Amino acid sequence: MYIRFVNYLDKINQYRKSKISNRNFLVILAVIVGVLAGLAAAALKSLTHHIEEFLQSDWHWKYKYYLYFIFPMIGIFLTVLYIKYFIRKTKFETGLTPLLYAISKKSSKVEAHNIYSQIITAAVTVGFGGSTGLEAPIVTSGSAIGSNLGRVLGLSYREITMLVACGAAAGIAGAFNSPVAGIVFAIEILLPEFTIPAFIPLLLSAATAAVVARLFYTQQLFFLVTEGWKVNALFYYVILACFIGLFSIYFTKANYAVKGLFYKIKHPYTKVIVGGLMLGALVFLFPTLYGEGYITIKGLLKGDYHTVINNSIFADYSSISAVVVLFTVVTIFMKSIATLVTLGAGGNGGTFAPSLIMGGLIGFIFAYVVNLSGIAQLNVSNFIVAGMAAALGSIMHAPLTGIFLIAEITGGYILMVPLMITTAISYAINRSSQKHSIYTKALADKGELLSHEDKDTTVLNQMKLKYLIEKSYPQLQMNDLISVKMNEILQSHKNICAVTDELGDFKGIIYIEELFNEMINHPDKGNLMASHLVQPAPNTITESDELKMVLEKMEQDNVWILPVLTAQNQYLGFVSKTAIFNKYRALLMRQNDYMG
Template structure:
């Protein structure tokens, strides 16, 4: 049945190739991905908001507000349960790092369950109060749609990768109703090297997703009322950018610290309890931390500068400016911890929305302090949106995405210059200390990141030693008689043999030309054993070595071929420059037509 289906699909593909060019077919698929990703984004937003509305408005019970302390833990617990019992055969991962890894090392293969599992788990986590964003899950869901559609139709690596990018662009476009930001995000994060024709599928996919999402959500996310920006305020934008750049460095370090803390906790339900209680306590103190947190930014942009404290237990003291400032600063740092705790405890989401919230709050409190001090009078709303763009650009190392996203979702194109200045400076501050973003650093440290700055390393990192290790070389034992092994040596057509002892411990190598020379001149050739010819290998390669290290060893020893052993010093085969270069050339050609 399966074979018949595959053959039928192959017949359809052959017919399609004869009638439609690959480029035109890719455009059609991009539109399909846009429709599906737009529906997925709408489903995620709708499901999340229904959960939030039920818990906060529809559920009437005298003591329900006391449960807000445990709601986040319930959401994380349900997420962990879903992953354990419904995604048993596949691996479930959060954030954008797995997506980048899939492009770099898995030929853009994104597991099919991500299409729906990202939506379900993110809605549960955020709907119950998890302090993360919905954008990373919808990007992964959209990318999974593109990846699986391309694989189902038997497309090539570059075509599947393009559909993955189309899914990501459509996810952002559908989530924010911002097609331009979706395109920029896909190019900046997933496709650093692109050609002009790549724009066409991305444009259509993002635009289609925005149209589909707009059928369900017509309201703009943020409303910005501004008369523009003033030259006199540029100095303060620069200071704001420096502050956010420094904060992004703190957030990066906090990310690794919190991850390390939860990594040491082995039992998943212990993580849920500890993380849930920590998160519940923070949400109880600062209600702004509940869910995505966009409501607070909306209120601040409307001029309600006390919104951040009014819904807390400290609302009775909202007439004290110093307390408003202190409470906002505490909220900013707690938001960073709450986001990381949510993810570390087992919840799903991303740092996209939290970056916007933290940046917006930093921009608000900075401008609020300037106005309180009397040194100057600045437009607080302008600084809020500038802070949002700067935080997103610096934390994610995506400055263009930050600029265009904020300009698009706020309608603040008139603030393009301040957005550019703050985002560029904050990004430069972070990049001066952190070469990679929080999404790419772990992959880069493992050599698993697709980098377009160092193509040699990128291609070598895509190659694994086990795939270029030749195992069809003769393996001799020290006490073997050469006469009894001659047929095996000759038939192998190899000029080198591996030598081990009876326990399979690697001892060295034997060169076939040495054997022939000795047998011609030695009359007692029937009594000569392998040990007579064995030589130490110039250097031995371990099966876990990267190919870049292998090539470095070859250059140092001027060797063309080296033996490969495992951690027990057992011989696995030989690796040669010839095979490495052939594989390198094949991958380089694939990267050459990446787009």
């Protein structure tokens, strides 16, 4: 059945290639990806908000409010259970880092289960109060749709990567009803190199997803009423940008610290209990931390400046401005901790929405304090919006995404200049301290990140050593007689051979030129054994080594070829510069022909 299906697909592909160019076919697939990703985004948002609505409004029990302390832990526990019992064959990973790794090292292969598993686990985590966002899961789900559609149709790596980016753009567009931000996000975060032909599939995929998601989920995220911005307020936007830039550095470092703490906890259910109880306590003290937290920003944009402290145990003090200020500042830092604890404990989600919430709160408290002081009278809503864009742009290292996303979801295009100033400055501050974003640092530390600047590394990262190993080189054992193996050596037309023991352990190499010299000059040619001629290899490599490292070893030892071994010192074959360079040139040619 499977073979018949594959043959049928192959016939379709052959017919398609004769009738439709790659460019036009990708446009068609981009629309399909947009439809499916739009449906996925609508499903995720609807499912999450139905769970929240049930727990907060529809479920009537006089003691239910005591359970808000443990609701987040229940959500994380259900997520961990689902992953354990329903995703067994592959590893389940959260956030955008695994997606970047898939593009860099796995030929853009995103496991098919991510199409639905990201939706289920994110909805349960956030619906029960996990303090994360839905955007990273929907991006992964949309990318999985694009990846698997491309793989089923037998597309090339670059074409599949294009569909992965289309899925990501569609996910953002569907989640926020912001197609422009979706396109910019895909370009800034996922695509190693942007080309003009790639713009059309991204545009169609994002626009289609926005339309489809709008049909099923029409709720507007934010409403911004503003008369514009004033030139004399620009100084305060700059100050705000500096505060957010410094905060983004703190958040980045806190991310690594909290991950490190939970990494030390080996048992998954221990993580659930520890993280769940911490999160429950935080949500109990700071209700704004429940779920995504967008409702707080909505209230602030409407002018309800007590919405942060309302429904908390400190609500009776909401009339005291100093308490509101202090409570909001603490909430900002607790939001960062709650988000990282949710993810560290095993919940699914991302830092996209938390970045918006934290940035919005910083913008609010900054303008609120300035207004209270009487130094100036600032438009609080404008600063909330600018703070959201700046936090997202600096934390994710995606300033254009921050600017266009906030402009789209708030209708704040009139604030484009303040958005650009705050986002650019906060991003520059973060980048001066953190070369890589929270998504890319782990990959960069391992040398697994696609680089815009280092194109050689980018291409080498797409190549896998195991496909370049040449096994046609003669292989001798230590006790082999050269005279017996001479015919095999001559027929190989190679200038080097490997020497192993009886178990296949690598012992060294023999250069054929030296072997011929010995056969001519040695007095006892018939008894000359491989052990007499073997010499240590100048260096060795393992099948798991990166090709960049392989080339560095070759340059260091001034050799053109090196033996490849397993981790157990078993001989596999040789890899040569010629094979590496030939594959390198082939990849470059394929990229030049991309979408032709």
